[in-house]
Amino acid sequence: MMIKSGSKKRPVEHASICALFRRDEEGGIVIFGLLAFIIILMVGGIAVDMMRYEAERVRLQGTADRAVLAAAAIRDNPANPDPEDIVRSYFAAEGLSQYIQNENTILIDSASASGQTVTRQVTVAPSARFNTTFMRLSNVDHLQMNVGAAALEGVAQIKFEIVMVVDVSYSMQANNRIQNLRAAATEFVEMMLPEGEDLEDRVAITIVPYSTEVIMPQGTLGYFNNLSAITAPSWADTSCIDFDTWDTVTDSLNTPMTRRVCATGEGTLNESLEDFTTLRDMPIRPYLRSRSDAIDYINTLGPNFGTSIDIGVRAGAMFLDPTLNPIIEELIDRGDIDSVFRDRPLDWDEPGTFRAMILMTDGENCCFVDQNFSADNPGVRKDSQAIQDADTVSVCNALKAQNVTVYSVAFEAPPAGVALMEQCASAPSYFFNSSGAQLVDAFRNIATHIQTATLRLTQ
Numbered sequence: 001m002m003i004k005s006g007s008k009k010r011p012v013e014h015a016s017i018c019a020l021f022r023r024d025e026e027g028g029i030v031i032f033g034l035l036a037f038i039i040i041l042m043v044g045g046i047a048v049d050m051m052r053y054e055a056e057r058v059r060l061q062g063t064a065d066r067a068v069l070a071a072a073a074i075r076d077n078p079a080n081p082d083p084e085d086i087v088r089s090y091f092a093a094e095g096l097s098q099y100i101q102n103e104n105t106i107l108i109d110s111a112s113a114s115g116q117t118v119t120r121q122v123t124v125a126p127s128a129r130f131n132t133t134f135m136r137l138s139n140v141d142h143l144q145m146n147v148g149a150a151a152l153e154g155v156a157q158i159k160f161e162i163v164m165v166v167d168v169s170y171s172m173q174a175n176n177r178i179q180n181l182r183a184a185a186t187e188f189v190e191m192m193l194p195e196g197e198d199l200e201d202r203v204a205i206t207i208v209p210y211s212t213e214v215i216m217p218q219g220t221l222g223y224f225n226n227l228s229a230i231t232a233p234s235w236a237d238t239s240c241i242d243f244d245t246w247d248t249v250t251d252s253l254n255t256p257m258t259r260r261v262c263a264t265g266e267g268t269l270n271e272s273l274e275d276f277t278t279l280r281d282m283p284i285r286p287y288l289r290s291r292s293d294a295i296d297y298i299n300t301l302g303p304n305f306g307t308s309i310d311i312g313v314r315a316g317a318m319f320l321d322p323t324l325n326p327i328i329e330e331l332i333d334r335g336d337i338d339s340v341f342r343d344r345p346l347d348w349d350e351p352g353t354f355r356a357m358i359l360m361t362d363g364e365n366c367c368f369v370d371q372n373f374s375a376d377n378p379g380v381r382k383d384s385q386a387i388q389d390a391d392t393v394s395v396c397n398a399l400k401a402q403n404v405t406v407y408s409v410a411f412e413a414p415p416a417g418v419a420l421m422e423q424c425a426s427a428p429s430y431f432f433n434s435s436g437a438q439l440v441d442a443f444r445n446i447a448t449h450i451q452t453a454t455l456r457l458t459q
Contacts, residue, residue, distance in 0.1 A: 045134020049143075053130045057145050063094045064124050064149035071108075071122040072151040073452055083108045083122050091126075099126035099145075123150040159353050160203045160450065161345060162192065165316040166301070167361040167411075168209040168282060170265065173275045173303035177362055177411065180436065184443035185298045188358075191447035193291040201340040205294055206286040206319045210312030211304035212263040212367050212379050213240040215283040217336065220327045221259070224252075229259040242311065242381060246391040249317040249398045250348070252324050263367075263378040265305030277302025286319050287328065287341045306379050307363045309420065310392040317399055320355050322347050348402050356450055357399060358443070359424055360409040364417040365389055389420055396424035406430065407446045411439050 067090035071083035084106050091097050100106060107123040128145040135143075164185065172178045185207075192203055208214060221227060221239065240263075244256035264279040265271055271278075282301060288294040318324055322345045331337040346353050365388035367373075367381040374380070382388050396406050408421035409432045418433055425431035430449075432442035 041134065046138070049132045049135045053132075053143050053145075056130055057147060059094065060096060060099065060126060060128060060145060060147050061149070063090055063096055064126060064147055065151075066090055068122040068124055068149045068151035069452065072120050072153045083110075083120065087122065087124055096126070096128075099128040100124065102127045119153065121150060121152045124148065158202065159346065159350075160192070161206075161320055161353065161355045162204065162450070163206045163208060163316045163319055163357045164188070165208045165210060165312045165357060165359045167211075167307065167309070167312070167363065168277070168279070168301055168304050169211045169307040169363055170270050170273075170276070170303045170305055171307070171363050173273070175412065175436075178275065178301065178303055180439045181360070181411070182298050182301060183437075184439040185301075186295050187440050188443040188447045189291060189294045189298065191444065192450070193289070193294065195291060199289065201289070201344075204287045204289060204341055204344060206284065206316070207288065207294070207297060208284050208312060208316040208319070209279070209282040209301055210308060210315070211265065211279050212306035212308050212381070213260075213279055214308075214311050214315040215239075215262070215264075215279050216241060216315070217283055217286065217327070217331060219334075220330065223327050223330070224257060225254050227257045227259055241315070243314050246310070246314060246394040247398055249314075249321055249395065249402060250323070252318040252321040253326070254323070260381075261378040263305060268305065270303075270305055275302050277304060279304050284315065284319070286331065287337045287344060289338050289340065306367045307361065307365060308367045308381060308388070309359070309361050309365050309417075310388045310395065311381070313357070313359055313392055313395045313399075313424070316357060316359075317395055317404075320345055320357070320399070320402075320404060354450065355402075355404040356407065356446075357404055358407045358409065358446055359396070359421065360411060361417050361421065362411045362413050364414055364420065365392065385416070389416070392420060393423050400426055405450075407449075408432070409434060409439070409442050409446075411435070411442075 067087040070090065071086040087106050088097065088100065091100050105125055105127060109121040109123075110119065125148040126145070128147060130143045130145060132140055132142060135141075166181060166185065168178070172181065189205065192205065193199065216239075221241065224241075227241065240260050242258045242260050244258065248255070262279070265276065266278055266280075270276055277300070282304070285294075285297050288297070324345055325343070328337060328341060328344050332339050332342055365385050367379055368384050368388060369375055369380055382391075396408075399406055406424055406426045407430045408425040410418040410421040412435045413421065413433075421433075422428075422431050432445070434442045
């Protein structure tokens with residue numbers, strides 16, 4: 001056989017499949033992508049787990065805080081439930097009961113005197129851990145929740161000075177408003193002055209009814225050093241007061257004031273209408289500590305004449321001012337105030353003191369010159385409603401500057417009255433806009449807040 005030149009063949013090289021796969025670079029990025037995905041999943045999963053952990057921890061902490069505050073309240077619930085039961089009910093309501101099953105998770109420490117609980121500390125330390133989802137990839141199966149809360153209340157250490165400034169203008173005769181006011185004020189007194197419990201000097205309630213005027217306790221005007229009388233030869237009764245300055249609530253005995261003719265509604269059409277009560281029968285009743293005395297006085301409140309919110313709040317503020325002590329001493333000596341209050345009002349910076357004013361109206365300022373009042377009418381006090389409103393707010397701000405908590409209640413009031421009450425309140429949550437029987441709920445909520453204001457979280 002002959003072999004032609006030029007037809008020579010090269011030998012074929014046969015590679016193994018493994019060698020071919022080893023040299024093939026297609027799809028190499030997939031391996032890197034899988035590794036990167038796992039890393040991203042772990043890092044992102046850590047963030048998700050931490051967010052879920054923090055949300056659960058905050059919920060657990062909030063439940064613990066609320067539970068110990070409620071359980072530490074000594075006089076908040078007349079049924080006097082067991083503090084530990086209160087704590088457990090809060091955790092059960094949130095579905096967190098499993099965290100307080102261990103022994104010594106809830107601790108109650110109380111002290112008593114004269115058969116009454118005077119201090120109570122409640123501590124809760126939930127035993128909780130959070131099971132992770134994504135962090136398991138990093139060998140972290142759970143996270144421990146270090147949550148705890150404690151609250152302490154000591155009734156014996158807190159002294160309450162409370163002033164209730166209530167509207168008894170004639171519009172209160174409509175829609176059973178005066179009856180609802182009596183019920184609401186009675187509810188408040190019953191909560192703050194529990195029956196059968198001697199609070200000594202720890203709770204003092206001053207009731208200030210206001211209409212066009214405020215009637216001071218009898219025989220007290222002589223103590224004021226800067227009280228000028230108007231020239232009114234035809235007006236024999238000039239025993240009511242008005243103020244020249246409205247942006248301060250201190251140094252009350254020396255504050256510039258004017259003696260004015262009392263507009264009590266007597267001799268007007270109001271006097272002949274149903275339920276009318278002369279303002280003379282509703283003077284300020286300061287420093288009540290007897291539950292029955294306070295309720296008896298509340299039941300004498302009746303509708304009267306116009307609405308001077310400004311003078312109501314200003315006169316009420318005086319009974320929080322320590323310079324008024326000589327008047328309190330006089331009323332004690334006359335037997336009108338219990339002797340346990342001989343050092344009242346307490347100094348503005350007295351430790352362990354909670355001062356509050358409750359300001360209520362069903363209307364708006366109206367004792368100014370308009371089509372219904374002539375300038376020489378005793379019921380006219382100022383030139384415009386705007387001035388009265390501004391003076392009202394000035395007093396409220398001055399009280400708040402002295403750390404007085406101002407609660408305000410608009411009771412079926414017109415828009416101007418609602419807006420004024422909103423401005424006076426210490427905070428939006430301290431303002432109540434109510435109608436009908438809701439007034440009782442508003443006063444009950446205020447009493448509850450005052451009682452729990454003495455509680456404090458200790459951890």
